Amino acid sequence: MHIPDGFINAGTSIAAGVVSAGGIGAALRRAAREMEDRQAPLAGLVAAFVFAAQMLNFPIAAGTSGHLLGGVLAAVLVGPWAGAICVALVLLVQAIFFADGGLSALGLNVLNMAILGALGGYVVFRVLRDVLPKRRPMVVVAAALAAWASVVLASLAFFAEYAVGGVGGVPLGAVFTAMVGIHALIGVGEAVITALTVSAVMAVRPDLVFGARDLAPGPGAAGPRVALEA
Amino acid sequence: MSGPHAHALYVHGHTPVHRLAPEAKLAAQLLFVLAVVATPREAFWAFGVYALLVAVVVGLARLPIAFVAKRLLFEVPFVLFAVLMPFVSRGERVDVLGVSLSVEGLWGAWNVLAKATLGLAASIVVAATTTMPELLRGLERLRMPRALTSTLSFMIRYADVVAEEMRRMKIARDSRAYDPRWLWQARAVAAAAGALFIRSYERGERVYLAMLSRGYAGSMPRLEEAATPAVVWAAALAVPAAAAAVAATAWVVGR
Numbered sequence: 001m002h003i004p005d006g007f008i009n010a011g012t013s014i015a016a017g018v019v020s021a022g023g024i025g026a027a028l029r030r031a032a033r034e035m036e037d038r039q040a041p042l043a044g045l046v047a048a049f050v051f052a053a054q055m056l057n058f059p060i061a062a063g064t065s066g067h068l069l070g071g072v073l074a075a076v077l078v079g080p081w082a083g084a085i086c087v088a089l090v091l092l093v094q095a096i097f098f099a100d101g102g103l104s105a106l107g108l109n110v111l112n113m114a115i116l117g118a119l120g121g122y123v124v125f126r127v128l129r130d131v132l133p134k135r136r137p138m139v140v141v142a143a144a145l146a147a148w149a150s151v152v153l154a155s156l157a158f159f160a161e162y163a164v165g166g167v168g169g170v171p172l173g174a175v176f177t178a179m180v181g182i183h184a185l186i187g188v189g190e191a192v193i194t195a196l197t198v199s200a201v202m203a204v205r206p207d208l209v210f211g212a213r214d215l216a217p218g219p220g221a222a223g224p225r226v227a228l229e230a
Numbered sequence: 231m232s233g234p235h236a237h238a239l240y241v242h243g244h245t246p247v248h249r250l251a252p253e254a255k256l257a258a259q260l261l262f263v264l265a266v267v268a269t270p271r272e273a274f275w276a277f278g279v280y281a282l283l284v285a286v287v288v289g290l291a292r293l294p295i296a297f298v299a300k301r302l303l304f305e306v307p308f309v310l311f312a313v314l315m316p317f318v319s320r321g322e323r324v325d326v327l328g329v330s331l332s333v334e335g336l337w338g339a340w341n342v343l344a345k346a347t348l349g350l351a352a353s354i355v356v357a358a359t360t361t362m363p364e365l366l367r368g369l370e371r372l373r374m375p376r377a378l379t380s381t382l383s384f385m386i387r388y389a390d391v392v393a394e395e396m397r398r399m400k401i402a403r404d405s406r407a408y409d410p411r412w413l414w415q416a417r418a419v420a421a422a423a424g425a426l427f428i429r430s431y432e433r434g435e436r437v438y439l440a441m442l443s444r445g446y447a448g449s450m451p452r453l454e455e456a457a458t459p460a461v462v463w464a465a466a467l468a469v470p471a472a473a474a475a476v477a478a479t480a481w482v483v484g485r
Contacts, residue, residue, distance in 0.1 A: 006345025007312075010268040028377050037447070038438050039377060044384020045434030048392040049427050051385065055393065068423075077427060089382050096256065096365065097239060099353035102346060104263045167271070167338045170319050192416050193423065200424025208431055 002094070003109055003158070005102030012165025017107025023115040024088050031081035039082070046078050047086035054090065069154070071117030072125065072147040073194045076139075076211035077201065080122035088114040108161055112154040121150030125211060136202060139212045144195035148187040155183035239301075239357040246465075247291035248359045251458040252368030254466030259356050261470035265477045266348045271341040273480035277348070280476065283469055284351045291359050301354045302347065312342035362386045371458070380450050384437070392430050399425065 008016075032039055050070045075083030088110045094100040101109045125146035132138040159176050166175070202209055247255075262283075269276050288298055319335025360368070366386065370379045399422045403409075410418050438446075 004346035005349030040380040041438040042434040047385035048388040049430040052392045097357040099350040196420030197423040
């Protein structure tokens with residue numbers, strides 16, 4: 001899913017970079033309002049979590065595994081704006097230091113995975129929450145479906161980018177079948193892990209789940225809790 | 231972290247490339263990769279010149295050849311897609327060893343492999359000569375918004391802590407002889423991810439409270455303000471400038 005250098009032409013990559021920069025700029029303003037001066041340490045630690053979670057391989061079947069993209073997971077846990085920023089920062093470090101996704105394609109990758117993956121996925125989550133009954137288990141169901149949709153959405157965005165500025169003349173029908181088809185499967189893994197992780201957090205600290213704030217808060221919710229260990 | 235300012239991809243050294251201002255290095259990396267991507271794929275000689283440019287910088291930075299070669303072998307799964315191109319692309323076809331391949335697809339595969347490899351090589355050089363604090367300072371001096379750089383600084387500082395925490399959980403699970411292999415066993419992995427999130431978030435809260443108690447009022451102080459001399463910029467940007475000249479020549483004359 002991480003697009004390397006040379007896959008999409010320079011013009012399309014730069015255009016995506018401009019769109020992504022605008023999107024992350026907007027996310028920054030909204031996140032700053034939501035998190036105030038807690039933003040740097042909290043969003044930073046959550047970004048470190050996304051970074052680590054991407055290293056977490058989940059089994060698909062014996063021998064094969066996929067890794068988490070984490071866009072919807074981050075958005076449901078800490079809110080769409082902070083979630084998009086966390087994913088974008090992870091992509092930035094991966095592009096500069098690890099060439100995991102080309103530096104010239106950073107705009108494309110941020111657009112697909114941070115803006116469409118986290119923000120777009122969160123829109124799907126919100127719509128589902130509005131449609132589904134207002135109960136705790138439904139948060140998990142909505143997160144699962146939104147996680148699947150976000151992976152497919154990112155692959156659709158890749159298809160559109162390839163159609164506009166892709167190289168190699170692969171028939172668009174074949175690109176569509178291959179990318180969207182494969183990602184519809186990968187999305188199942190993303191959905192299962194996202195749902196189970198959200199339900200694990202809901203079981204212990206439901207007050208931390210941004211996407212469930214409208215439900216009745218448990219005791220001790222809101223505000224930072226002072227813990228004993230350092 | 232393994233040392234005060236080292237990360238796994240860093241190669242310790244005191245070369246001109248190591249000393250170069252990080253903001254100049256990052257700008258050079260981005261401009262170089264953009265020049266490479268903008269080069270017409272038919273200009274084989276241009277890619278030779280790019281490889282030579284990278285090789286010169288690798289030499290100046292005294293990076294061990296084996297280290298760079300090993301990192302270059304680190305192939306991205308996306309390259310698989312490039313390898314498939316000649317088989318599935320449409321248009322004129324040629325026979326190579328009895329297999330019918332698409333000419334357009336072969337060009338596409340070459341395009342991706344050449345450009346992605348040069349991008350990877352540039353990132354290997356930058357990662358091997360730049361520490362994480364330098365990366366942060368560079369991004370800050372490139373006018374990245376403060377909110378992003380300060381968030382990034384926490385991410386970088388705690389990435390290893392969080393990753394180690396995850397590794398400890400995996401060891402704990404393995405030592406209880408549970409090794410999930412199938413999707414329906416994913417609950418164990420996800421429970422660990424959930425616990426990891428809570429631990430990361432609570433650590434973030436504790437760090438925030440510790441910062442408040444030390445007088446934090448919303449932004450971190452800047453430690454140094456000295457501007458980067460034009461000479462340093464010129465030295466760093468010589469590489470992408472040469473690359474841009476090559477790309478322009480390739481468009482005008484080459485092919």
